[in-house]
Amino acid sequence: DTAVSQTPKYLVTQMGNDKSIKCEQNLGHDTMYWYKQDSKKFLKIMFSYNNKELIINETVPNRFSPKSPDKAHLNLHINSLELGDSAVYFCASSYLAGEEQYFGPGTRLTVT
Amino acid sequence: AQTVTQSQPEMSVQEAETVTLSCTYDTSESDYYLFWYKQPPSRQMILVIRQEAYKQQNATENRFSVNFQKAAKSFSLKISDSQLGDAAMYFCAYRSAAGTYKYIFGTGTRLKVLA
Numbered sequence: 001d002t003a004v005s006q007t008p009k010y011l012v013t014q015m016g017n018d019k020s021i022k023c024e025q026n027l028g029h030d031t032m033y034w035y036k037q038d039s040k041k042f043l044k045i046m047f048s049y050n051n052k053e054l055i056i057n058e059t060v061p062n063r064f065s066p067k068s069p070d071k072a073h074l075n076l077h078i079n080s081l082e083l084g085d086s087a088v089y090f091c092a093s094s095y096l097a098g099e100e101q102y103f104g105p106g107t108r109l110t111v112t
Numbered sequence: 113a114q115t116v117t118q119s120q121p122e123m124s125v126q127e128a129e130t131v132t133l134s135c136t137y138d139t140s141e142s143d144y145y146l147f148w149y150k151q152p153p154s155r156q157m158i159l160v161i162r163q164e165a166y167k168q169q170n171a172t173e174n175r176f177s178v179n180f181q182k183a184a185k186s187f188s189l190k191i192s193d194s195q196l197g198d199a200a201m202y203f204c205a206y207r208s209a210a211g212t213y214k215y216i217f218g219t220g221t222r223l224k225v226l227a
Contacts, residue, residue: 033215041151041201043217056214088155096213099145099164103157 003027006091006104013081014112020077021107023091031055032074033101034066035090043090049074050096078109086111114139116206118218125194126226132179133189133221135204143209146180146187151220152200160202163187165209191223199225 004025013019025032033056034046048056049068063079074091091104115138125131137146148160163171163180171178175192191198204218 031213041220043203043220045215048214090157092157094213099207100147100159100162101215102159103149106155106157108155 004091004093004102004104006089006107008107009105010108010110012110012112015081015083017081018077018079019081019109020075021089021091021109023074023076023104025072025091025093025102025104027093027102029093029095029102030071031094031096032068032071033092033094034074034076035092037088037090037106039087047074047076081109081111083111085109114141114206114208114216116204116216116218118204118221120221121219122222122224124224124226125191125198127194127196129194130190130192131194131223133191133202133204133223135187135189135218137185137187137204137206139185139206141208141210145207145209146178147205147207148176148178148187148189149203149205149217150198150200151203152197157203161189194225196225196227199223 007022031050033048037043046060047066052068065077068074088106090106092101094101117136144165146163150158150160161173177190179188201220203220206216
């Protein structure tokens with residue numbers, strides 16, 4: 001009974017391709033997040049959705065497009081992948097006014 | 113804007129000893145949450161401990177405790193009786209208690225535990 005799951009866990013692709021990462025949570029939370037962790041382990045928020053509504057949209061290239069079909073799912077689609085997109089992408093969830101976030105296992109994206 | 117600073121990129125501790133990881137933050141808000149997360153080599157982010165800013169009492173979870181100094185905007189993590197399994201990256205995080213409730217993470221401290 002995984003709380004926050006992501007698929008795939010590893011993704012290797014070539015520059016210029018389009019790829020998606022899926023995230024699902026079964027905790028009943030109303031808010032979900034995408035983070036990017038770079039090679040120096042710096043963790044930076046990209047997007048956040050509350051009940052399918054975008055509430056945080058950091059300065060991220062518009063090649064990145066999140067989609068939340070319902071409050072239990074938040075997917076990340078990336079167009080025209082670049083070398084600099086290589087990173088680990090984490091999904092997380094929480095209650096909006098709650099305390100801690102629960103993280104998924106991460107997706108390591110490698111762009112060659 | 114809020115910021116979180118972890119000034120120790122790497123720390124080492126002997127097994128069974130005590131180590132303290134530092135974290136400072138900057139905010140103009142009076143109500144917020146602070147967290148320490150652990151990221152072992154498996155890369156899973158695991159919550160270690162949390163502190164509500166309105167509580168004066170320092171949070172404790174088994175061998176983990178914090179020293180929360182609100183006026184100084186300091187939130188250090190003390191790990192007692194260090195174990196090999198404590199070796200990981202440790203991230204300090206701040207969360208607003210209003211607005212978008214955005215989380216901000218520090219740059220992390222890599223903790224090595226020496227046998």
